[in-house]
Amino acid sequence: MSRNEDSLSARPGWFLKRKSEAIFRQMESMHRLATTEALRSLDHVDLTLKLELVDNIRSNFELTQNRLEEEDPDELDTDARQQFLNIFISVKGAITRELQSNRLDSHLHSTTRNFSPQDSQSVVVLKQPKSCLPELKLPTFRGNYSDWPQFFSMFRTIIDREAELTKVEKLQHLRSCLADAALDTIKSLEIRESNYDKALELLNNRFDNKRLIFQAHIRELFGLESVEGKVATNLRRLTDKFLSHIRALQTLGSIEQLADSLLIHIVMQKLDSTTQNMWEEKVSSNELPTWEGMALFLEKR
Known part of the structure; x- marks a missing residue:
C-alpha cells in the first residue's frame, strides 16, 4: 500500500467515502444515458425497471452517506447530498415524463378502434399532460423575519405539498434553500425522514413570529x-x-x-x-x- 493510500485509510469513514463516491458515479452514468432519444427507444417495462433502479441507487446512497456522516461529521458540511439529489431528480424526472408520455400514447392508440353501437353512449376521457410552465424556484431564506411568510408559503406550495417527494427529499430541498441564521436553526439535524417535520417545527417556532x-x-x-x-x-x-x-x-x-x-x-x-x-x-x-x-x-x- 502506498503512502497516499495509507493516509487515505487513516481518515474516518474512508471506505464509506469511496463507496459513496462510487454510487454517485453510478447515478452520473444513469444521467448521461437518460437522454430523450435513449428513453424513447425503451418500452414501458424497460422504463419501469430503470425507474426502480434509480430509486435503489438513491436508497443505497442515503444509507451509505448517513453512515459516513456518523463516522466523519465533516461530511455534513459538504454538498455531496445536494449534488446527488440534483442528478437524481433530473434522471427520475426524465424517466417519469417518458413513462407518462408512453401511457398517453398507448391510450391514444387504443381509442382508434371501431366502436360498436353499444359504445355510442360512452365517453373516452384522456388526462392531458401538464402545460410546459416555467420551473418555480425557491428563494434563499437567510433568517430575515420579513421574508419568512413569503418564503414558507412558496415552500409549502412547491415542496411540502408535493406527494411524489419523500420526506428525506423534502428535507434536502429545505436545507438547500436556507442560509446563515436560518440554516443554523436546523443544521444539527441529520438527513432522515423523521427530522423533516422537526425541521419545519424549529423554523416555525423561530421565524413565524x-x-x-x-x-x-x-x-x-x-x-x-x-x-x-x-x-x-x-x-x-x-x-x-x-x-x-x-x-x-x-x-x-x-x-x-x-x-x-x-x-x-x-x-x-x-x-x-x-x-x-x-x-x-x-x-x-x-x-x-x-x-x-x-x-x-x-x-x-
Missing part, C-alpha cells in the same frame, strides 16, 4: 435611503419597496393592531434594555401586542 415580522418591516420601511438628489432614478424603486412593505404589514393584522404595534415599537426604542427584555418575555409570538397591554405593563413597571 408576528411581532418580530412587524418590527422587521418597520425597520426596513423607515430605513429606506433618502431620495434627495436621486428622484429620477430611484423614486420608482423606492416606491415599489415602500408599497411591498405596506402590503406585507396589512397581512399581519387590522389597522388598529398595526397602529398599536407601531406605537409600541417607537416606545420600545426609548426603554432601557432590562425593561425591553421583560416585555419581550411577556408578549406572545403569535399575535401582535396591543397598546393597552403595553400601557398596563409600563404602569406596573
Whole structure:
C-alpha cells in the first residue's frame, strides 16, 4: 500500500467515502444515458425497471452517506447530498415524463378502434399532460423575519405539498434553500425522514413570529435611503419597496393592531434594555401586542 493510500485509510469513514463516491458515479452514468432519444427507444417495462433502479441507487446512497456522516461529521458540511439529489431528480424526472408520455400514447392508440353501437353512449376521457410552465424556484431564506411568510408559503406550495417527494427529499430541498441564521436553526439535524417535520417545527417556532415580522418591516420601511438628489432614478424603486412593505404589514393584522404595534415599537426604542427584555418575555409570538397591554405593563413597571 502506498503512502497516499495509507493516509487515505487513516481518515474516518474512508471506505464509506469511496463507496459513496462510487454510487454517485453510478447515478452520473444513469444521467448521461437518460437522454430523450435513449428513453424513447425503451418500452414501458424497460422504463419501469430503470425507474426502480434509480430509486435503489438513491436508497443505497442515503444509507451509505448517513453512515459516513456518523463516522466523519465533516461530511455534513459538504454538498455531496445536494449534488446527488440534483442528478437524481433530473434522471427520475426524465424517466417519469417518458413513462407518462408512453401511457398517453398507448391510450391514444387504443381509442382508434371501431366502436360498436353499444359504445355510442360512452365517453373516452384522456388526462392531458401538464402545460410546459416555467420551473418555480425557491428563494434563499437567510433568517430575515420579513421574508419568512413569503418564503414558507412558496415552500409549502412547491415542496411540502408535493406527494411524489419523500420526506428525506423534502428535507434536502429545505436545507438547500436556507442560509446563515436560518440554516443554523436546523443544521444539527441529520438527513432522515423523521427530522423533516422537526425541521419545519424549529423554523416555525423561530421565524413565524408576528411581532418580530412587524418590527422587521418597520425597520426596513423607515430605513429606506433618502431620495434627495436621486428622484429620477430611484423614486420608482423606492416606491415599489415602500408599497411591498405596506402590503406585507396589512397581512399581519387590522389597522388598529398595526397602529398599536407601531406605537409600541417607537416606545420600545426609548426603554432601557432590562425593561425591553421583560416585555419581550411577556408578549406572545403569535399575535401582535396591543397598546393597552403595553400601557398596563409600563404602569406596573
